[in-house]
Amino acid sequence: MPLPNYRLFLRFNSGQSGEVNLADELEGEVFGALRDPALFATASQHPVMRTVVWANGADLAPEFLFELLQGQRQQQAA
Numbered sequence: 673m674p675l676p677n678y679r680l681f682l683r684f685n686s687g688q689s690g691e692v693n694l695a696d697e698l699e700g701e702v703f704g705a706l707r708d709p710a711l712f713a714t715a716s717q718h719p720v721m722r723t724v725v726w727a728n729g730a731d732l733a734p735e736f737l738f739e740l741l742q743g744q745r746q747q748q749a750a
Contacts (some may be wrong), residue, residue, distance in 0.1 A: 674715040692741045
């Protein structure tokens with residue numbers, strides 16, 4: 673579920689959930705376009721791949737999102 677400021681609320685099959693901040697990840701031709709709030713807000717779960725996809729064709733691997741969430745949690749706890 674897309675949230676303001678380039679964040680997503682994610683829930684994984686493991687039962688873990690939380691907000692991940694993608695602001696530092698939105699670079700390059702495909703992902704840089706997601707800095708447009710209207711395009712970022714098109715985030716949804718792909719029905720087959722079960723990962724986050726956007727209207728411009730961008731997608732992120734669930735493993736990457738899980739590791740990013742864990743890393744951001746560790747930074748917040750420090």
